[in-house]
Amino acid sequence: MATRVASKKSPAKKGAAAKPAPKKWTSRAVTRLIEAGSMTECQHCEERVKFRARHRDMQVICNIYVKGVWDHVEHFHEECYLDAKEPFGPPEE
Template sequence: MAASSSTSTVDRPSQRTAPRRSRAVLRDVEPGSTVECAHCDERVKFQAKVRNRQVICNVYIKGVWDRVEHFHADCYDLAGEPHGPVDTTPVVRNRARAAEAKTA
């Protein structure tokens, strides 16, 4: 008979060393978007012929995730960058392709 093993993580120290903090990223507005800007309360709209951008923020309170906020790119600046500077790193759509590029 095999010895039983515990899958409990209660006794293990946390892998995380720093508390999670709010962050903001710049992304294209996707078709079908139905979110409202946290600054101006207007809808963040997709328009086919215009490449609208939005700032998406993961908001953490005391290191615990609380909510997501969306802003028009201009509104985030007008609001004073409430969740820190915007990360403008492009989205990696295909993680396998990105991993291949790193090993090449």
């Protein structure tokens, strides 16, 4: 019957790079075209953000983070987001 021999673990490398801290996510806004079938409501005026044929209407979509963790999404008409004074910062293209 064979016996197990404890093997020594090699020491950690001294030159190993430390793992970077995880990125803390913050709320942000982006501008996008309103797509057909959109069924969301504007958080500012509470009217539907709806698609209209032959119009290139834009919406602002905001990812909301609480304590660095994603919480929810909010949608705005582009004009309403500006009227609300860009609550989540200037929208990215």
